[in-house]
Amino acid sequence: GEVVGFLGTNGAGKTTLFKLLCGLDTPSSGAISICGNNGGTSKVRMHVGYCSQRDALWDSLSAREHLVIYGRLRDLNDGQVMMVIDRLIAHVGLTGKVADRPSAELSGGNRRKLSMAIALVGSPSVILLDEPTAGMDPTSQRPIWELIGKITATKDRAVILTSHNMNEAETVCSRVVFLSRGKVQCVGTTNDIYAWYSPQCHVWVICRFAINSGGGEEVRELASKVAYESPNSCLRLVEIHNSIARYKTAVDAMLPISILWTWLSANKERYHCPQYAVTRSSLSHAFNAMAGQCSCGPA
Known part of the structure; x- marks a missing residue:
């Protein structure tokens, strides 16, 4: 039920951390445990949803077709897939004919919305959002922030995000972590951060x-x-x-x-x-x- 934001300048290690958490990279030392499972295993991947910093989409496939593929990868049956797709498309705002256009024809903001929807397929317990609203205009950002709040309304789900948008971090994060050169410099609520660094x-x-x-x-x-x-x-x-x-x-x-x-x-x-x-x-x-x-x- 918590949203934790990882903040840091470019090159601080935020994206690398996310790749480690979802098993795309292997840690050189230490261990990763998610929902009681070792990082990088198939069990962990079923618990984790990942919205990468750069949209990993097939240009010729529509938003709806992307979600069908990821739904089947999550072992959802046909009925579940169609129900999940309709709900996610509505949640992220890919309304009207947008959901049926090839992703190559989507605007940058709509491509981010699709990447966000993909991360939510299967209702994973841990959702990793790497700059989820990058490229979106302010009007489009607000519904995504509201969606993040709805995601964590239940206590059995957590969101971890990175962002260069401080307004976004202030709005959606219950705690923030500041990274520098691959190391954690401080962890606290936004009020803690104000008191320590900008009182x-x-x-x-x-x-x-x-x-x-x-x-x-x-x-x-x-x-x-x-x-x-x-x-x-x-x-x-x-x-x-x-x-x-x-x-x-x-x-x-x-x-x-x-x-x-x-x-x-x-x-x-x-x-x-x-x-x-x-x-x-x-x-x-x-x-x-x-x-x-x-x-x-x-x-």
């Missing part, structure tokens, strides 16, 4: 003075005052653009967001700041911080 939030404050002409200096003076008088002087002014002042602040057990929010609410009239917002740093900030500490820039 900051961003504060946006809209100043009423900016509505009046010539109010720029007043806005800057007010913005500086807000930073100075904030709890523990925690706010650091980053920029002022028109009527909006942006700050950064560290957030920890001594100064949770709730205290900062309460202070802003109590002082909004005093500082002529009727509107404000507080957001956490993104996983992208944490990822960049981790990559910098590991000194492993993009390959």
Whole structure:
């Protein structure tokens, strides 16, 4: 019932790990066990579904024909195959005539959808998704994320994915693993990662003075005052653009967001700041911080 995301720069070892897990490569040392079976065996392969980074499709076959082949490889009978195909095609969004076109005629996004559907044939216990939404537009990504959530709604199934899309990792992953040069650097929930590598939030404050002409200096003076008088002087002014002042602040057990929010609410009239917002740093900030500490820039 969990979605675990493996993150890392190009060449960190994410795809190699997936090949080891599904038996395409043999580990040079150590052991792999999936559902109580040794890695690389036929029993393990029946428990694992794999969506590779590069679509492994036959150009002349349609999406429906691909799923028939993989259904039979999973030992499904004809009735089960047809039922599974219709359900998966609907789930991944290969609707209408798209499912009956040769895969060579499909867009990059639809080819990824087909690869995703193939990984789900036979309801495997462990599903490996190597950049499952690569090449998809944002509108097409959302249904796939929702599908991943449905897959893990039952406790007997897990999803392991890799992604360079930090928004995707934040949205679907219950835990993330950061890889660098083939080694695990850290494991934790997204909140753990924020606390370790990017313990900051961003504060946006809209100043009423900016509505009046010539109010720029007043806005800057007010913005500086807000930073100075904030709890523990925690706010650091980053920029002022028109009527909006942006700050950064560290957030920890001594100064949770709730205290900062309460202070802003109590002082909004005093500082002529009727509107404000507080957001956490993104996983992208944490990822960049981790990559910098590991000194492993993009390959």
